[in-house]
Amino acid sequence: MNTKDIEFGLDSFGEVSNESSGRLLSDAETVRLMIDEAVLAEAVGIDSYNIGEHYRPQHVDSAGHVILAAIAGRTERIRLGTSVTVLSTQDPVRLYTEFATLDAVSNGRAQLIVGRASSTESFPLFGFDLADYETLFEEKLDLLTRLLRDQPVTWSGTVRPPLTDQHVHPAVAPGGIPTWVGVGGTPQSVIRAARYGLPLMLAIIGGRPTRFAPYVDLYKRALDQFGHSPLPVGMHSLGFVARTDEEARSAYWPQWNAVMDMASRERGFSPPSARQYEAEIAEGALFVGSPETVAAKIAASIRALGLSRFDLKYDIGRLQRELRAASIELYGREVIPRVRELLEEPTVQPVPSDQRVEAAKRAGSRD
Template sequence: MELGIGMFGDLSFDPATGKPRNAKVKLQEILAQIKLADEVGLDVFGLGEHHRPDYAVSSPEIVLAAAASITKNIKLTSTVTVLSSAEPVKVYQDFATLDLISNGRAEIGVGRGSFIESFPLFGYDLKNYDQLFEEKLDLLLNINTNEVVNWKGQLRAPLINQQVLPRATNDGQLPIWIAVGGTPESVLRAAKLGLPLIVAIIGGMPKQFKPLIEYYKEQYILHRHDITKMQIGIHSHSFLSNEPQSITDYYSNYASQMNRIGASRGWPSYSKMQYETGRAKEGALFIGDTNEVTEKILYMHELFGITRFIGHMDVGDPSHSTMMKSIELFGKTVAPAVRKALGK
């Protein structure tokens, strides 16, 4: 099982001014954090795309390209690229360029987007939310397979004998993961296409997702894809510290971001009870000491048979020093313990 870290580049807000902290500083911190994740032996690092004042990253591929120059082994992926409001030709070109810079370490995670700010920003109509994703995914997969592309859809101009360059290192093909939030339609799409699946589990109880993941496995096999190539991952909020007070203190960071997002979605205020329930074995938060997080990841492997776990680690913008310590614990303590338990 691959183990990695994901981030969105959360920005905390100054309570006095109401302004987010400096994005320049945050981006420099993220690069240092990716470098450390590589040094401590983690397998993958993912960065998400957002177009809001509370996130510093709108172009994951740019930050990942910078990270490629200071890392050696870690895979670099988007978690996720909002493909519905992106241009598939440019997405492929950007990640193929990243792949060349990183010597074959680039991947793409694509999704429809749980945040919708990018749609009006780039001139897309939300009434086409589903169709945009289906068409653009079809085009991206075509480009990923063919250097010279012939393609026609309904919402974008056709491509006729168009050469898409540069090409990625593996005969031009990049790993493309489908990221889902829990809808059967999205899972079925990934299974039909034989694409790796990553499920965002950030609330409730993970075991509630078991029927969904079993559905993916059944459909993947039904559509006659090679079962030895099946890949399933989960992406969940995570934070590590062996100091109980640090875990207690992290609640304020976590709740502040959840409340900021919740305010626009009609959610009730995030409570300490939700935090502690989420941290329990059956909860969706991988927040705790190294033993607790190790046991929980192994439980996910037992429950789902996952091949990848990504701990989303910067919710609420904890301090850089705190993040560095959390990453170090994940790479030096949790990852070796998980690998040993799985005999790898």
């Protein structure tokens, strides 16, 4: 595995932060904090900084492209994208112009992850009907891919006015803007990404990451059936890095618990528990711990799923800005280099049980 080709990203949902004094930052202060955190991410060697899209209190990521443009003016190398763009409630033409402009401002560093949305507050806000959930995404993804790949565009559908031999500017470089499809775990979404020939981003926020292996296999088979060459697969998960496992667990727990408790009440699943939290850290989708612990878990996930990209969502609840900064620095300076080291080590093939028994007998005879 060529570890130089693996992208390690940092994802934000624009969650409002606290100071160590307990003062809650304003929305405007949090926007500026995100810009500072992206500058720090570049300084410590992280490959990309990506912003979500939400329209709810305590989130300031509703205009991520504006924040990314501000980051572009203070950075030189780091790629700038979305951890999810809710394409269903965006206009593909406007989205294209925003990110083509960001690509120009940043000298070719823009990228996108588009999804259907698990948080649906943008539908009523912008006047869309949830009954059109599938149609909106399907048609808008079709138009967006055409805009990125083959202008002028002639297109018609049911969700927006048609286009006839339309050029949209600014033009992007050959190959367009790297655009991934974010998937939460439905086979239909995996197949759709393959049909359009777009890289797959798995949003894994609970349970063992290895349970997504069948989706990766399905994606590869579908790519082949649709006549596409192999494409990258990425993974987005929540996490937090501190100097020790105990420090990380204790700092992250109250924020994770509060966020998951609110989600459980909104979506009707069981409230979180300390036992569930520990299980998610030990074997599930929470990448929380010391640099060595988090690096080992990321490396194992990359191997198991054949990933080309791993994005760590670092902000959650009202996590203190000082803790956020420390986590970003440890992720860039220690976790990512250690993951690359681990991936360069040869994998050890398991010894069949009968061979282990014989080896134990031989060892015993030498004692």
